Amino acid sequence: MIARNIAWVLGLVSGVGILFAEEKPRNPALVEVTSENVPGVVLEVRYGTERNITGKKIYSDGRAWLRQETIAKLARVSRELREKGYRLVLWDAWRPRYAQQALWAAKPDGRFLTPPTKVSRHTRGSSVDVSLADKDGKILEMPSDHDDFSKKADEDFSDVSKEVAKRARILRRAMFAAGFSGVPDEWWHYDLRDWADYQALE
Numbered sequence: 001m002i003a004r005n006i007a008w009v010l011g012l013v014s015g016v017g018i019l020f021a022e023e024k025p026r027n028p029a030l031v032e033v034t035s036e037n038v039p040g041v042v043l044e045v046r047y048g049t050e051r052n053i054t055g056k057k058i059y060s061d062g063r064a065w066l067r068q069e070t071i072a073k074l075a076r077v078s079r080e081l082r083e084k085g086y087r088l089v090l091w092d093a094w095r096p097r098y099a100q101q102a103l104w105a106a107k108p109d110g111r112f113l114t115p116p117t118k119v120s121r122h123t124r125g126s127s128v129d130v131s132l133a134d135k136d137g138k139i140l141e142m143p144s145d146h147d148d149f150s151k152k153a154d155e156d157f158s159d160v161s162k163e164v165a166k167r168a169r170i171l172r173r174a175m176f177a178a179g180f181s182g183v184p185d186e187w188w189h190y191d192l193r194d195w196a197d198y199q200a201l202e
């Protein structure tokens with residue numbers, strides 16, 4: 001437990017050092033997500049705020065970064081959702097290693113998070129955490145909040161209202177149709193189907 005706490009503090013300290021030294025990731029494979037390359041996207045990057053499981057700001061700002069391949073597929077999702085009267089909300093995208101460590105320290109549970117000994121799919125720039133807004137950008141109620149690790153987070157939507165379940169299915173269908181795969185325990189998490197072919201991006 002003590003070792004874990006020390007690791008967490010070190011992770012946060014080194015994270016803050018990286019954050020304020022440079023705001024833009026240096027890796028050329030990472031492209032910023034904007035309303036130009038993902039039309040209509042609502043950026044609500046939770047780790048750039050205190051509204052996350054650590055209760056602390058992990059990123060220096062609310063910008064999001066992904067591989068170009070991931071952005072191209074998200075643009076497709078965005079177009080499909082717009083036809084149905086919705087907009088895509090982005091909760092998280094590329095996640096640097098220090099952020100994964102901070103999250104793991106707050107919730108060291110391998111069912112929901114990748115331990116620091118392994119490479120998170122988010123660190124590869126091939127995964128996203130997404131939700132839905134209405135056509136005006138108003139955030140909509142979904143099965144659970146981001147990083148809610150209760151039963152409501154799983155893909156069995158029988159424990160939420162019909163309206164909410166319908167929205168979660170619309171999002172799921174749009175993501176699958178664009179070439180993403182999902183995970184059973186987190187309705188908001190999606191990966192490029194070939195995520196394992198991508199390396200971690202530091």
Ligand SMILES: [Zn+2]
Pocket residue numbers: 092122127128129188189190
């Ligand atoms: Zn995720």
